[in-house]
Amino acid sequence: MTFLLQLLNGLQLGSIFALIALGYTMVYGISKLINFAHGDILMWGGYIIYFTIPFFISMGLPLWLSVVPAILFCMALGGVIEKIAYKPLRNSPRIASLITAIGVSLLLQNIVMKYIGTGALTIPKIFKANPNLPVSVNFIITVVTTAVLLTLLMLYMNKSKYGKAILATSEDYDAARLVGINVNTSISLTFVIGSAVAAVGSLLYVAQYAQITPTMGSMLGIKAFVAAVLGGIGSIPGAVLGGFLLGIVENLTRAYISSQLADAFVFGILVVVLLVKPTGIFGKTMKEKV
């Protein structure tokens, strides 16, 4: 029984990793950029939820609706970051965009520290607990939301016109451009969608952990990145699977081996994956173009 509980704990933690990993993987898939600022977009989403919740309380609306302004804000933020910070560097060496991503991450954190404060802020309970359920309400909502978002995203990518354009762009910029796809739009769209998913992640995060700090995005972001690599960076189902696996490994390590070693195991996985199967579980081997 305890083992089952620990597994479910891991699944819940993993769902949040998965939602952030989706953003990493999509952005990497299309622009070969590891967007280290992605965890900080989730952090900003958390602050938007914090500041809009009083409005929803005063209107008597359910608190989870605060995810709407968070999604809108994060979409805009993701779009603006792409336009200002990454687009001008698209033809530069990849290290330039990587360093910029770290810069953007620090900028996003420091803006919050300067204008809002470095302390932790508390978020009211978003989902009311229901003692009749065998598992917590947060758990059900988190896992179901992740599954639904994954399905929607897969459908969008494979069926819709814009989704197909994104897939084509990620295959080959020049070929996509030749068949009339607006590459710039596709890339921007990817950032915006990834940020929207991160905003949903912030709601699920604050529903479970109820506290936001300016630096909360860093470690989450790095772990989500490991999840994306584990699942196969560039692959959407891979990101979700990687997230789940990572959450479960982290939790079981804490429960049965040692809480001090949890992070060591998580990053150990990254090392092992890179050594044994660098493309991850669902990753496909890229053929060198000649």
Added chain:
Amino acid sequence: MKQFKFVPVVALAASLFLTACGSDAGNSAATEASGDTVKVGALAPLTGDVAIYGQTTLNGEQLAVKEINAAGGINGQQIEFIVEDEKGDTTEATNAYTKLQGEGIVALVGDVTSKPTLAVADLANEDAVPMITPTGTQFDITAGKDHVFRVCFTDPFQGLMLAQYADENLSVSKVAILTNNSSDYSQGVAKAFKEEAEKRGLTVVAEESYGDADTDFSAQLTKIAGVGAETLVIPDYYQKIALIASQARDAGVNATFIGPDGWDGVVEQLEGNTEVVDGALFTNHYSVKDSAEKVQNFINAYKAEYNENPSAFSALGYDAVYMLKQAIEEGGSTESDAIVSALSGIQFDGVTGALTFDADHNPVKSVSIIKIENGEYNLDTVLAPK
């Protein structure tokens, strides 16, 4: 915690104010002959990450100085209180100390947080400057240093008192410990708690830990719930406690939470969700609900001066200044040796309790056990060490 938003503003205002005071003090020192005043140095972080602690401690100290000066000073001499900001940084603290020493202070009140305090304590001891830290809890700060004293109790002492309380007042037998493995404070309390609990025949059924950056504690808490712990000691600061307490109830932990003074502030942190810490108990330096006249007088004076409730830091700062006054009066001199020998044998009765010093200059005093009930901090009992 709302006041954090105001910290930068307060800190800025304070630094401007202090700069003004500093130059003022410099001028008066130049024009007046030294000897008319008792020069007391103060160190505190007034800007930076831990400014909130420095600011509230200094408020208490300045209130005491103001009261003493208004009542005629020490042995007829006014206190000249020279404040330096050390930004919570060891290097800054060392430099600020050197500056104060150069101004010819007879004693130092400070520093506030443990790391810089330890650095300054070494220097003050070498220079034979009597030093009283109101709030530095780390054990090494005073150990083996003739000239260094503290008002607050140490981390291990809180762990010891928590074990005594759990055994005698809660009458439990199964205790669990959840510690932050990146915090000296957390480890110090936990270690002493465990030793004392085992000495008293309690069973430690679970010992779990987490890292500083962790926000998910469900694995550890599920384990603790599984072994049926009756008391769970969580030594950490209120922000982490708020997170852990919320998740503990979800994970099915029914144990009574106990903890050290870092718990102070957890109710404000939890805002609308305080039922998760209902019934929790923690050790503190004093309680605003303590009806003792000395405590209430202090609280009223503090509120009148600063328009807010004093924190435990303010009370400790206040006591540090009064303790120095008593030592100078009893020693009959502002000479270092006289102050130190008076301090060593002092019987001081302050806002944070009556105290004497042990061989390591740690206070032997009682602790207030605070119980959280319906989102309020109530004084449960005042516990004397056995």
